[in-house]
Amino acid sequence: EVQLVESGGGLVKPGGSLRLSCVASGFNFSSYSMNWVRQAPGKGLEWVSSMSSSGRYIYYADSLKGRFTISRDNAKNSLYLQMNSLRVEDTAVYYCARTYFCDSWGRGTLVTVSS
Amino acid sequence: EIVMTQSPATLSVSPGERATLSCRASQSVGNILAWFQQKPGQAPRLLMYGVSVRATGIPARFSGSGSGTEFTLTISSLQSEDFAVYFCQQYNNWPLTFGGGTKVEIK
Numbered sequence: 001e002v003q004l005v006e007s008g009g010g011l012v013k014p015g016g017s018l019r020l021s022c023v024a025s026g027f028n029f030s031s032y033s034m035n036w037v038r039q040a041p042g043k044g045l046e047w048v049s050s051m052s053s054s055g056r057y058i059y060y061a062d063s064l065k066g067r068f069t070i071s072r073d074n075a076k077n078s079l080y081l082q083m084n085s086l087r088v089e090d091t092a093v094y095y096c097a098r099t100y101f102c103d104s105w106g107r108g109t110l111v112t113v114s115s
Numbered sequence: 116e117i118v119m120t121q122s123p124a125t126l127s128v129s130p131g132e133r134a135t136l137s138c139r140a141s142q143s144v145g146n147i148l149a150w151f152q153q154k155p156g157q158a159p160r161l162l163m164y165g166v167s168v169r170a171t172g173i174p175a176r177f178s179g180s181g182s183g184t185e186f187t188l189t190i191s192s193l194q195s196e197d198f199a200v201y202f203c204q205q206y207n208n209w210p211l212t213f214g215g216g217t218k219v220e221i222k
Contacts, residue, residue: 035211045151045159045202047211059209062116095158100206101149103170105158 002026002104004096009109016086016113022079022096022106030054030074033100036081038092039108046092049081050100086113117141117205121214127222134190136217138203143183147207150179150188153216154199162201163188193219 008020022034036048049070050059058070069082079096093108118141128134138148146166151159161170163179166186176191190197198221203214 044216045204045213047204047213050211059211061210100211101147101161101164101204102151102159103161103164105160107158 002098004098004104004106006094006096006106006109009094009111011112011114012086013115014086014088014113017082017084018086018111020081020083020094020096020109020111024077024079024096024098027098029077032098034072034079035097035100035102036068036070036079037095037097037102037105038090038111039095040089040092043092048094051079083111086111088113116210117144117208117212119203119205119212119214121201121203121217123217124215125218125220127220128193129222130195131192132222134193134197134219136188136190136201136219138181138186138188138214140184140186140205144205144207146182147205148179148181148186149204149206150177151202151204152197152199153202159202190219 003025006022033052035050038046038048051070067085071080091113093110095108096106098104120139122137148166150163153159162173167179178189180187200216200218202216
C-alpha cells in the first residue's frame, strides 16, 4: 500500500522558517517524481513545487519567488520542503503527492503563519 | 500559466441523478488532465488521469471526456458518497495548475 506521511508543520511567525518532510512507503520512491501541493483554509488546491525521480529536474510556482526549496533523499524515501521568509498567506495544509498527476496523497501537515 | 476554469462552482443534484462537471483550459493541454475528489477534512483523491483513465478502485459511474481545452467529468448516478468537491488539474505544462473546484451538493 502506498503511504505518504507529512510532518514538520506548525505555528511560525511571519519571516520565520519551517522544514516539511514527507516519508514514503509501499512503492519504489526513487522511481517517482514528487510534488508539494498546498491548500489554504477553505480554498482550492495550489501547486507548490515538483521534483523528478532523480532530483535532476525541479519546478516551483512563480509566486514563491525563491523562498521555498524542494529536495529529496531517495535513500531515506523522503521528500522535503524548506520554507523561508514565511508570510501569512503561506498558511495552508501542505500535501505531498506522487507523480505529476498526483496519484497518491498524504494527509497533509498544517502550516500556520501568524504573529 | 495555463488557467483552469471549472463550472459550475456548485452543482445541486439528487441521489441517483447524473452530474456533469466542466473544466476549461486557457490553452490546449492535449489529453494531459486529471480529476480529483475531495471530502471535508480529507486529502484529495485521484479519480481520472489522461482525461479518461480511471484510477485504481474508482467505480465505473465516473467517466471523463474531452481534449484540448474542454473537459467533462460525468458521474452517471450519484451515490451518497459522491457528494464532495471536485478539482481538475493540467499536468501538460509548468506550472501545474488546478481548477477552482466544483462542489457537488445534495439537492
